[in-house]
Amino acid sequence: MNATATTADLESMGSGYLVEGGRTLWSWLGTRDHKRIAILYTIAITAFFFMGGAAATLIRLTLIHPDGRLLSAETYNKTFTFHGVVMVWFFLIPSIPSTMGNFLVPIMIGARDMAFPRLNLFSWYLYMIGGLFTAATLVFGGVDTGWTFYTPFSTMFSNTNVILAVVGVFVVGFSTILTGMNLIVTTHMMRAPGMHWYRLPLFVWAMYATSVVMMLATPVLAMTLALIGLERLAGVGIFDPALGGDPILFQHFFWFYSHPAVYIMILPAMGVASELICNGVRRRIFGYKFMAWSMFGIAFIGFLVWGHHMFVAGQSMYAGIVFSMLSFVVAVPSAIKVFNWLATLYKGDIHFHAPMIYALGFVGLFTLGGMTGLFLAAVALDVNLTDTYFVVAHFHYIMVGGSVMAYLGGIHYWWPKATGRMYSENIARLAAILMFVGFNLTFFPQYILGYEGMPRRYHQYLPQFQELNVISSIGALILAVSYLMPLFYLGHSLFRGEPAGSNPWRATGLEWTIASPPPEHNFHETPVVTADPYDYRD
C-alpha cells in the first residue's frame, strides 16, 4: 500500500488542514474548517462513547450474579440511564453525521466547506454545553428515569436531577438540528459542476435523508423535554393526570421523535456501508437509484410507526393494528438495501481489509436486528416481549451491531484520508473480528433471555437466567477489549503510521483525488465531475 505513496505524499505528511489553519489550540477551538470541526467532534464523541461504555461495563458486571450485589437498585437505575442518555444523544445520533458527514460531505460533492461554517462550529459548542449538563448529572448524583424520561415517573416521582439531564438533551438537540440544516443546504447548494444528484455517492444521500429526519423530529423532542422540565419546575401539568393531563401523550411525543431517531442512527451507517462494500468488492453498487430512494422511503415511513412502542401502553387496538402494519412496511426499503448489498457482493472478488470486515459485519447484524424488529412489530408477539431483554437485544443489534460497526468501519476507511497515515491492517482486522464475536456473544443470549421472560431494567433476576447472563457478560468483556484496541493502534499510527498517499484503497470518489490530509479548502480548483460514482474498472 505504501508503494503508491510518492515523495510528494511524504512531504505532505503533517500538512494539509492539520497545520494550514495554524497550530495553536485556539486555531482549533475557533476554526471554521469543516474538517477540523469533524476532528473536534470525533474527539468529544470518543470520550462520550467510553463514558457510556464504562456504564455498560458496570451494568454487565452487576448482572453476572442474580442478586445484583455490585450495584444497589438505585445506582443500577442511574447507571443504565446514564448509559442510555450518553450513548443515544452524545454518541449514536451525532456519531456519523457530525464526524464523517462533516468531514466528507463537502469534499464528496466538490465544495470548499459547508454552507455555514460558523454555524457548524456553533453546533459543536452546543454539543459540548449539552454534554457538560449531562456530565453534571453524574456529579450531582445521577438520574434514574431511563433514557426515555417516561411520565409520570420523571415528572412526579423521581427525586433525581431530571431537569439537568433534560436541559442537556434539549441543548444537544439544537446541535443536531443545526448540523442537519447545514448538511441539507450544503448538499443542495454547494455541489461542484457536473455533480448532479444521481452522481452523488450514497453516503451523501444517506446524510441528506438523515438530515431531514434530524430537522423534523428533533424539535418535537426539544419541546417535549421542555414540557417535562416545566412540569417539574412550575407545575405545568400537560402530562399530569391529576390535572386531566395525559402521561401517554408524553409517550406519543417522545416516540414521534425517538423512533425516527433510530433512523438518524442507522441511515448514516447504511451510507457508510455502501461506500465500504463497493470499495471492498471493487464494483458499482447494485441498483443505485433504489439504494438512494430506499433511504428516503425509510426516513418517510419512519415518521409513521412510533405507536409500535406503545402496544401495551393503552392505545386503541385499531391504532395498534395500523402502527403494526406500517412498521412491517419499513422492512421493505430496508430489505431492498440488504439485497442490493448482497447483489453487489455476489460472485465478486472480495478484499477482506478491516473496513470491509466491519461493513460485512454491519450487514449481517443489521439484518438480524431488523428481522427481530419485525417480531416486535407484530402486536400479539410484542405483548409478550415488551420490556424484556428481547427488546434490548433487538435494538442493540441495530444500534451497536449496525451503527457502531459501520461507524468504526468508516473511521478505518477514511482514517488515512483524515490523518495521512496508515494503521496496522492486521491488528485492525483482528479487532473487527473480535468485535463481531464479542458482540454476538453479548447480545444473542439476550434474545433467549427475553424470550424466556427476563424483564429489562431490573438489577436482580431469577437464578435460572444466570448462565446466559454470564455468557453475555463475558461477551461484553471481549467487546470492551475490541473497542479499546483501535484507540491504541490508531493512536500509534498517528505518530508511526506509514504515509497513506492520496488514495490507499484505490477508491473512486472526489475525496480520494486530493491529498491526504486534504488542504485547508479541500480543492485548489473546483473539480468538474464527469463520471458516475463507484466507477470501479478492475
Add this chain to the structure above:
Amino acid sequence: MNASMPAAAVQQQFDDAPQQKEAAMLGMWAFIATEVLFFGVLFAAYVICRWRFQLAFVEGSSHLDFPMGTAETAILLTSGCLSAIALRQIQLNKARQSAVLLLAASLLGVAFLVLHGMEYHDEFKEGLIPGIRYVEKGPSAHEMELFFALYYVTTGFHSLHVLIGVVLLLIMALRTWRGSFCAPYHTPIEITGLYWSLVDIVWIFVYPAFYLVGSAG
C-alpha cells in the same frame, strides 16, 4: 450583479453572491420547518386537551384579556408588514427608508412584548398562573389549569421568539442605516423578514386558539 457588491460579502466557500443568497434562504426555510414542528407539539397538546375539556377551555379563555390580545395581534401583524416593506425599499436602493422601517418594526415588537408583559402581570394579580399563583376554584378549575399552562408555555416560547426577532431587526436597522446593504445585497434583511413572518404566523394560530375560544360560550 456583482458590480456594486462588497467583495468581502461573499464568503470563501461560495462561488458567487447568488449561490450564497440561495443557501441562506434555503437554510432559513429549513429552520422554519423545524420551528413549525417545535410549536407543533404545543398545538397538538392543545387540540387534545381542548377536545377533552371543551367547556373548561372556553371558560379559561374568557378569563384572558380579549381587547389586549387583539391589540397585540394588530401590532405584530403591522410590524410584519413594515418589515416586508423594508425589504421592498432596500430592493429599490432606499437604504434610509428601509432602516427606519426596520426600526419601526422592531419597536412594534417591543410594544408587543410590553403589552404581553402587562397581560401576564394582570393575570398574576388575578391568580391565573398555575404553579405560581392560581386561586381559581370551582368544578373545572383543574382543567382550566391545563388551559393556562398551555397558554403560558405557548405564549412564553412565542415571546422568546419575538424577543430574538426584535434584536435581529434592531441589528438589521443599524446595519442598513450604516449602508451595509444595497439593492444587489440584502440577504440578511430578507432572512430576518422570513423569520419575523414565522413569528407572525405562530401568533395567528395562538390568537384564535387562546383568545377567541372564550366567545364560543
